[in-house]
Amino acid sequence: MYEGLIFAGFGGQGVILSGKLLCIAAMNEGKHVSHIPSYGAEMRGGTANCSVIVSDDEIGSPLVPHPTAAVVLNNPSLIKFEPRLQPGGLLVYNTSLIDVKPQRTDITIVGIDANDLAQAEGSSRAANMIALGLLVKKKPDLCSLDALIKALDKAVSARNKELNDINIACLKKGYQAG
Amino acid sequence: MSEKVLMKGNEALAEAAIIAGCRHYFAYPITPQNEIPAYMALRMPMVEGTFLQAESEIASINMVYGASAAGARVMTSSSSPGISLKQEGISYLAGAELPAVIVNMMRGGPGLGNIAGSQADYFQATKGGGHGDYHIIVLAPGNVQELADLTIRAFDLADEYRIPVMILGDGFLGQMSEPLVLPKPTGKKFDKSSWALSGAKGRDHHIVYSLRLTPEHALEELNIRLQERYAAISEKEILFDTYRADDAEFLLVAFGTSSRLCRNAVNILRKEGIKAGLFRPITLWPFPYDELEKAAEKVRMVLSVEMNAGQMIEDIRLALGKDKDIQSYGKMGGVVPEVDEIVEKVRSYGTR
Amino acid sequence: MAQDNAKLVYDRPEALVDRAHHYCPGCGHGIIHKLLAEIIDDAGIRENTIIVAPVGCSVLAYFYLNVDGCEAAHGRAPAVATGIKRVHGNSKHVLVYQGDGDLLAIGTAETIHAANRGENLTIIFVNNAIYGMTGGQMAPTSLAEQKTKTSPYGRKVADFGQPIRACEMINTLEAPVFIERCAVNSVKNILKTKKALKKAVKNQVEGRGYSFVEILSMCPTGWGIKPVDALKWVEDAMIPYYPLGNFRDR
Numbered sequence: 001m002y003e004g005l006i007f008a009g010f011g012g013q014g015v016i017l018s019g020k021l022l023c024i025a026a027m028n029e030g031k032h033v034s035h036i037p038s039y040g041a042e043m044r045g046g047t048a049n050c051s052v053i054v055s056d057d058e059i060g061s062p063l064v065p066h067p068t069a070a071v072v073l074n075n076p077s078l079i080k081f082e083p084r085l086q087p088g089g090l091l092v093y094n095t096s097l098i099d100v101k102p103q104r105t106d107i108t109i110v111g112i113d114a115n116d117l118a119q120a121e122g123s124s125r126a127a128n129m130i131a132l133g134l135l136v137k138k139k140p141d142l143c144s145l146d147a148l149i150k151a152l153d154k155a156v157s158a159r160n161k162e163l164n165d166i167n168i169a170c171l172k173k174g175y176q177a178g
Numbered sequence: 179m180s181e182k183v184l185m186k187g188n189e190a191l192a193e194a195a196i197i198a199g200c201r202h203y204f205a206y207p208i209t210p211q212n213e214i215p216a217y218m219a220l221r222m223p224m225v226e227g228t229f230l231q232a233e234s235e236i237a238s239i240n241m242v243y244g245a246s247a248a249g250a251r252v253m254t255s256s257s258s259p260g261i262s263l264k265q266e267g268i269s270y271l272a273g274a275e276l277p278a279v280i281v282n283m284m285r286g287g288p289g290l291g292n293i294a295g296s297q298a299d300y301f302q303a304t305k306g307g308g309h310g311d312y313h314i315i316v317l318a319p320g321n322v323q324e325l326a327d328l329t330i331r332a333f334d335l336a337d338e339y340r341i342p343v344m345i346l347g348d349g350f351l352g353q354m355s356e357p358l359v360l361p362k363p364t365g366k367k368f369d370k371s372s373w374a375l376s377g378a379k380g381r382d383h384h385i386v387y388s389l390r391l392t393p394e395h396a397l398e399e400l401n402i403r404l405q406e407r408y409a410a411i412s413e414k415e416i417l418f419d420t421y422r423a424d425d426a427e428f429l430l431v432a433f434g435t436s437s438r439l440c441r442n443a444v445n446i447l448r449k450e451g452i453k454a455g456l457f458r459p460i461t462l463w464p465f466p467y468d469e470l471e472k473a474a475e476k477v478r479m480v481l482s483v484e485m486n487a488g489q490m491i492e493d494i495r496l497a498l499g500k501d502k503d504i505q506s507y508g509k510m511g512g513v514v515p516e517v518d519e520i521v522e523k524v525r526s527y528g529t530r
Numbered sequence: 531m532a533q534d535n536a537k538l539v540y541d542r543p544e545a546l547v548d549r550a551h552h553y554c555p556g557c558g559h560g561i562i563h564k565l566l567a568e569i570i571d572d573a574g575i576r577e578n579t580i581i582v583a584p585v586g587c588s589v590l591a592y593f594y595l596n597v598d599g600c601e602a603a604h605g606r607a608p609a610v611a612t613g614i615k616r617v618h619g620n621s622k623h624v625l626v627y628q629g630d631g632d633l634l635a636i637g638t639a640e641t642i643h644a645a646n647r648g649e650n651l652t653i654i655f656v657n658n659a660i661y662g663m664t665g666g667q668m669a670p671t672s673l674a675e676q677k678t679k680t681s682p683y684g685r686k687v688a689d690f691g692q693p694i695r696a697c698e699m700i701n702t703l704e705a706p707v708f709i710e711r712c713a714v715n716s717v718k719n720i721l722k723t724k725k726a727l728k729k730a731v732k733n734q735v736e737g738r739g740y741s742f743v744e745i746l747s748m749c750p751t752g753w754g755i756k757p758v759d760a761l762k763w764v765e766d767a768m769i770p771y772y773p774l775g776n777f778r779d780r
Contacts, residue, residue: 060442244613379577387601
């Protein structure tokens with residue numbers, strides 16, 4: 001298997017963390033993984049994204065020009081990445097914040113009310129976890145839900161660890177919604 | 179510490195330097211290697227080391243020079259434009275026979291260029307860059323694990339040969355996170371007491387210098403000594419890797435990030451029944467001329483894949499001469515070569 | 531024998547190597563080297579002292595002072611000294627010897643930032659208003675209308691700016707603990723210079739921080755005048771523009 005993924009949103013939505021969490025989980029289940037964020041001037045202006053690859057084979061370029069799946073959490077990210085998806089790819093988008101309608105008909109499109117679902121679990125900051133839970137349900141080859149939950153301790157910085165209960169609840173909720 | 183962890187290239191390198199015993203780090207911020215100074219700023223105080231953000235690249239390489247002269251394991255890091263500024267200091271390190279580790283996470287050039295990964299500093303790194311007849315050892319890691327492992331090796335090589343060692347990565351390698359097992363220290367000890375500056379107590383005074391104007395301190399003599407050392411390094415320290423190259427008819431030659439793409443390309447070509455293989459120099463200086471010659475003995479075509487206009491290809495030509503068909507595929511300005519294009523380049527050649 | 535009754539009243543300092551130096555007749559470097567050697571001896575720090583020599587006439591200072599020595603690229607002495615000091619901490623004493631081109635032209639950034647960090651160093655700045663080693667070119671401290679190889683019609687302020695006053699510039703920074711300008715053109719001034727250098731070295735030994743001593747010195751060869759006239763030129767031309775005295779002593 002080979003999955004080239006994009007996680008995108010604005011700064012603070014935890015898109016970089018989502019990618020790292022997935023990498024650690026997949027790594028622990030024996031996959032080859034890579035993660036590379038947008039950086040430098042590209043990340044100024046409030047948008048952030050990262051490219052993640054999960055593969056059975058060694059990874060060449062860490063870049064993902066044409067993702068097999070994209071998780072987008074705000075409007076500019078949808079506009080930027082929807083056109084880049086491979087035909088047959090998966091688009092997970094955050095309907096809480098995105099009011100643009102996806103256009104493509106050759107991809108699978110799943111909208112989820114990530115912010116509101118996360119808020120119901122205690123913090124809208126965990127919207128990324130809702131989306132990630134949904135993603136691994138739709139793409140079970142990436143990793144198991146259990147691996148994601150176990151990887152939280154490694155991926156989340158010390159100052160944010162108090163949110164991990166909410167993160168776990170949101171991962172599960174997103175997974176169930178998938 | 180044999181646990182697999184996910185780490186960003188820049189941070190894995192910084193931690194490996196600390197594992198290697200580096201306790202002095204001087205640098206100036208530049209993208210795409212900013213995680214190295216940030217990591218060192220956080221980490222050095224924990225190990226009673228020095229992190230100093232210098233006023234310039236020029237100052238930082240000279241702080242490295244001073245710390246090395248004082249006998250310490252020391253490192254600086256930068257990216258292409260900053261490495262250009264450090265060249266003066268690198269030449270002085272070479273002239274004064276001082277060990278140091280210098281990291282270049284290459285970005286697109288010339289000029290301010292961009293911040294994407296690039297391999298356009300191959301000539302600068304391997305052919306000099308600064309003034310004078312000198313070489314530095316140049317190590318080109320291909321993944322985050324190797325980045326960490328070669329960092330450990332870089333410090334040992336620097337101390338063993340009293341030579342600056344450059345780790346030549348690129349923005350992609352520095353920015354990407356991959357699983358790795360953090361390396362262990364080698365524990366090798368190097369006695370610097372015969373030359374390091376520690377105060378002239380019970381011995382003649384030591385002088386670290388490269389100015390040689392008089393017959394008793396002849397410059398030619400220094401140069402001969404350096405060249406003998408370079409010959410010994412070329413003899414003993416070559417590193418390279420091959421992948422499915424044993425029976426290859428088509429040999430891709432690439433280092434660092436571009437070698438990763440070539441590996442994918444080889445697998446695709448092999449599935450199609452095309453016998454492709456990869457030769458990956460890990461030491462770019464000394465370049466594995468003989469080893470490449472041997473690997474390319476029976477191949478029909480050699481394809482140099484680089485993230486530049488074709489720089490390493492000159493060393494490939496030196497290794498293989500004019501009889502071999504040596505092709506170039508390079509992407510410039512921080513653009514990554516496409517695996518499909520590498521495949522197509524070989525495929526179209528194979529069927530003609 | 532007569533020597534039995536002789537009393538040794540003067541000897542070469544241990545910190546000064548017994549070899550002929552390359553400086554021109556009337557040059558101030560020899561005086562300053564000897565002062566440094568005496569101070570090192572008096573303080574008993576010869577075995578714990580490292581001198582960083584610049585690019586300029588005093589590039590070979592490390593051959594004359596019997597202490598560990600380090601050459602620095604042009605202008606980079608404060609950075610090199612920073613590296614050495616950060617390794618050894620206050621167990622070793624690092625003297626940074628620089629000329630005017632080194633300290634105030636090509637190495638201005640290193641000068642300012644080492645001072646601003648308050649590196650525990652002793653900077654010895656020899657200002658002779660000329661580039662001596664390269665053959666008498668204009669320095670950042672060459673006086674207005676001063677004729678040099680690269681200002682044959684005199685230094686035109688409109689083209690090259692006014693000569694820079696180092697002590698006054700350093701004195702705008704918070705960190706330095708000691709700043710003084712001296713001269714070596716007379717016995718009286720040499721004694722004052724020795725006193726200032728002694729304080730600047732003592733400060734470092736005591737871990738007090740950055741000390742800066744500017745020494746107005748003679749370069750009769752570069753100036754194209756006789757050594758005796760050079761002493762007078764320091765007095766009549768340099769000192770009026772570069773006033774002697776202490777700027778800071780904390």
